[in-house]
Amino acid sequence: MKTKFFALIGILFSICSMVKAEGDIPQRPPIIGVAHIGFYTKDLDHTRSYLRDFMGYDETVTLEKDGKVSLSVFKVNERQFIEIFPERTANSSRIYHFAVETTDAEAMRVYLKSKGYKVPDHTPVGRTGNYNYFVTDPNGTICEIVQYGKEGKMADRCGLDLSKNRISTHMSHVGFMVPDVDKALSFYCDVLGFKEVWRGGGNPKKVSWVHLQVPEGYETVELMLYDEKPSWERMGSMNHICLEVQDIYKTKAILDSRQQPEGVKVPTPPKAGINKKLQINYYMIDGTRIELMEEQPYDGILAPSSKGKLMKYIAKEN
Ligand SMILES: [Fe+2]
Known part of the structure; x- marks a missing residue:
């Protein structure tokens, strides 16, 4: 009886110390989606018109x-x-940052700090009323951590600015240039908990795209790999967003009926990508790509993941 009693005390003690250990080590809070992307533009009025009048989105917040x-x-x-x-x-990369949504920005700040990443001393409230801050990934891309606030400019627009004209109601992924894929995978997968779901590329021997899904949601980031210094045009294509549509031909018909602002690159014809999903690429004034894509492959069967070699860019010394 005495032995059982001490064994029970022992178990309770170990559970308590486990809980304490968990409490001491910062845990990663949930990441539930891709929240936004921030692009620079050389012509703000043109880009605003492109997104508002052509793509059909409401400008929900404007800061001056x-x-x-x-x-x-x-x-x-x-x-x-x-x-x-x-x-x-001028002529710099058009991507400023992208953002993932967490349910607890402060817990994420503490967690990232414990992993050695540079974060602010406290979680600030941004100009739109959200809790947000930047963390720079090992390749230099800014990943914003955002937790939506219950008050402020953005919260005030809840239920509003959801235009019936918008060409898509879901941003399924954002894509950004990644010179060193190993460094990217160590940050997004090992630290932030993203899960790799697909690899692809135009050349079966080389992997150009790695899709990582947010750990507690469905959206993905698309790591855009390369092994040679990209041209300006190529950079605009790599740093992009993907808007999901139900029927690419209906989508095309809608956009054909609208006036595309002048000066942009001609969109690509509708076709299935390597991922077997029907898509069209549109381009804003800076050459930044908006990929409109159906959610499912045309035959309902996902394209197999590439077994090629991951591309990597090693900057050459001048
Ligand atoms: Fe994409």
Whole structure:
């Protein structure tokens, strides 16, 4: 009897110490989706018109600084947005950052700090009323952590700005250039808990795209790999968003009936990609690509993952 009693005390003690250990080690809070992407543009009015009048999105928040628009936020749905910023440097990369949604930005801050990543000393409330901050991934891409606030400019627009004209109601992924895929995988998979779901590429021997799904949601980020310094045009294609549509031909017919703002690249014809999903690429004034794509492969069977070699870019010394 005495032995059983001490054994029970022992078990209770170990459970308590396990809980304490868990309590001491910061845990990663859920990441439930891809929240937005922020693009720079050389022509703010043109890009605003493109997203509003052509793609059909409502500009839900507009911020000004020194009498000029410093940020235009377009609403895809209640938890996904496209942010447009006036360029700071001409002919620089058009992607400013992308954002993932967490349920607890402060817990994520503590967690990322425990992993050695540079984060602010506290979780700030941003200009739109959300809890947000930046963390820079090992390749230099800015990943914003966002937890939607219950008050502020964005919360005030809840239930509004969901135009019936918008060409898609879901941003299924964002894609961004990744020079070193190993570094990217160590951050997004090992630290943030993303799951790799697919690899692909135009050349079966080389992997150009790696799809990583957010750990507690459905959306993905598409790591855009390369092994040679990309041209400006190529960069605009790599740093992109994908908007999901039900029927690519109906989507094309709708967009054909609208006036595309002048000066942009001609969209690609509808066709199935390597992933067997029907798609069209549209381009904004800076050459930034908007991929409109059906959710399912045309035959309902997912394309197999590539077994090729992951591309990697090693900058050459001048
Ligand atoms: Fe894509």
